Amino acid sequence: MSLFSNTAVLLGKELRTEFRSRELLTTTVVFILVVVVLFSFTFDASSAESRRFAASLLWLAFLFAASLMLQPCFLREQSNDTLSALRLSVTDPFAIFAAKLSANTLFLLLTELLMLPVFSVLFNVPVFPVFGELVVVLFLGSLGVSIAGTALSAISAQARMRELLLPLLLLPLLTPVLVASTRVTLALLDTEPYMEWKGIGFLVVFDVVFLTALWLFGEYLLEE
Amino acid sequence: MKKHALASAVVFLLLGAAAYGALFVAPTEKTMGTIQRIFYLHVSSAWTGLTAFFICFLANLVYVWRREPRWDWLAVSAAEVGLVFTTVVLVTGPIWAHPVWGIWWTWDARLTSTFVLWLLYISYLLLRTLVEEPDRRALFSALFGIFAFIDVPLVFGSIRWWRTQHPQPVVMGGSGSGLEPTMWYVLLFSWGAMLSLMALLVRARFEFEAVRGETDLVRREAEGV
Amino acid sequence: MKNLNSVFAAYLAGWGIFFLYYISIARRTAALREEIERLKNSLKRAK
Numbered sequence: 001m002s003l004f005s006n007t008a009v010l011l012g013k014e015l016r017t018e019f020r021s022r023e024l025l026t027t028t029v030v031f032i033l034v035v036v037v038l039f040s041f042t043f044d045a046s047s048a049e050s051r052r053f054a055a056s057l058l059w060l061a062f063l064f065a066a067s068l069m070l071q072p073c074f075l076r077e078q079s080n081d082t083l084s085a086l087r088l089s090v091t092d093p094f095a096i097f098a099a100k101l102s103a104n105t106l107f108l109l110l111t112e113l114l115m116l117p118v119f120s121v122l123f124n125v126p127v128f129p130v131f132g133e134l135v136v137v138l139f140l141g142s143l144g145v146s147i148a149g150t151a152l153s154a155i156s157a158q159a160r161m162r163e164l165l166l167p168l169l170l171l172p173l174l175t176p177v178l179v180a181s182t183r184v185t186l187a188l189l190d191t192e193p194y195m196e197w198k199g200i201g202f203l204v205v206f207d208v209v210f211l212t213a214l215w216l217f218g219e220y221l222l223e224e
Numbered sequence: 225m226k227k228h229a230l231a232s233a234v235v236f237l238l239l240g241a242a243a244y245g246a247l248f249v250a251p252t253e254k255t256m257g258t259i260q261r262i263f264y265l266h267v268s269s270a271w272t273g274l275t276a277f278f279i280c281f282l283a284n285l286v287y288v289w290r291r292e293p294r295w296d297w298l299a300v301s302a303a304e305v306g307l308v309f310t311t312v313v314l315v316t317g318p319i320w321a322h323p324v325w326g327i328w329w330t331w332d333a334r335l336t337s338t339f340v341l342w343l344l345y346i347s348y349l350l351l352r353t354l355v356e357e358p359d360r361r362a363l364f365s366a367l368f369g370i371f372a373f374i375d376v377p378l379v380f381g382s383i384r385w386w387r388t389q390h391p392q393p394v395v396m397g398g399s400g401s402g403l404e405p406t407m408w409y410v411l412l413f414s415w416g417a418m419l420s421l422m423a424l425l426v427r428a429r430f431e432f433e434a435v436r437g438e439t440d441l442v443r444r445e446a447e448g449v
Numbered sequence: 450m451k452n453l454n455s456v457f458a459a460y461l462a463g464w465g466i467f468f469l470y471y472i473s474i475a476r477r478t479a480a481l482r483e484e485i486e487r488l489k490n491s492l493k494r495a496k
Binding site: 269 | 474
């Protein structure tokens, strides 16, 4: 049970750090808004077509935002070498990842939930009838993004050109998440909404596979 | 040197035989005609590329476990060679598609997945150029290589599922089109020839990596004097 | 036998890519081997 308690303590630290300044959340929300507005210039956003593109826009905007938002994850542990302190404070190094990816999932989910009503208004898509189902796909998708993103952030923090490297490594890897999440969201925003269970299945598989991989190999990502 | 020349000659002969098989031995396909013969080069390259990436994956695992540089050398060699084969798949696909469909690219499930695969391993190679310390570079690229490879079935699966919802022209006639026995033999022989080419290329690339290590050592010794 | 040109183009392109790759490795390896010889000779002279 020490993994659980270690994770809980570290998660508390991550949440407190962010909620003190809220800078990550606010900048991510504004970034997504900017992306949405820019996207709207590239097609006829008021037509019936826009309904079909809303799901794609949603997930592309979230992916781009996440690949930027995940940069500080391990980068901020480099100043003052707090990563060494973290490593010493836990018995299981996976706790560090578990805490960070939980925090990242939460931050992503919060941003997405904040953006949902905005999307609903801007693109004329009914979000509230399927709100529960949307939360499920947003959660599973964000979890996938966070697991892969947190792991790769540990790598990019120690490389050159890290601002470009993280998206470069992360985005091709997240193709299955983008495909599945968009399909499920598209089905939910349809004129006759339905639940695309196969897509949910893909997301669950992705999350389980990558969480297991991170659990098996995470400690090597944190090596001196 | 002699063994090397002999090996190259054997590979060259196998490739020639495979091409002959594809062009003259294999029966002409009913619906697509002659153009379908690209299939033997295209599919055997695809399978060989995946084999190379699998070897890279195994080398990555062994490196993380043993930390001996030669496994890192094998990993980068296999990845680069796999990328070369994957490039051939992406080049022969449009050459096939254009006469048949009039367009160069169709976002067909397998071609799209191959494109993502290509991007994944390009990122792997780019990562290696951006980490300077050799041990760290080897470890991080091994870990990313592991993540990339386990992603491959998910990429192919999810894109295929997505594409069944919006059927597009399928390059190479899809899996539904039956293959006559002769076609299977030619395909498998082509794959065998491609695998021998892969072995040759990986060995050459591995040798380059080894010589590069030796050069660094001698260079440092010369500087120390 | 229409489209035979495309089949030949595909095989040429494919083999061309393999050949160019092989040549590039062979050349770079030879260049490195030359440098080792050069360095070893200068070391011998220095000793």
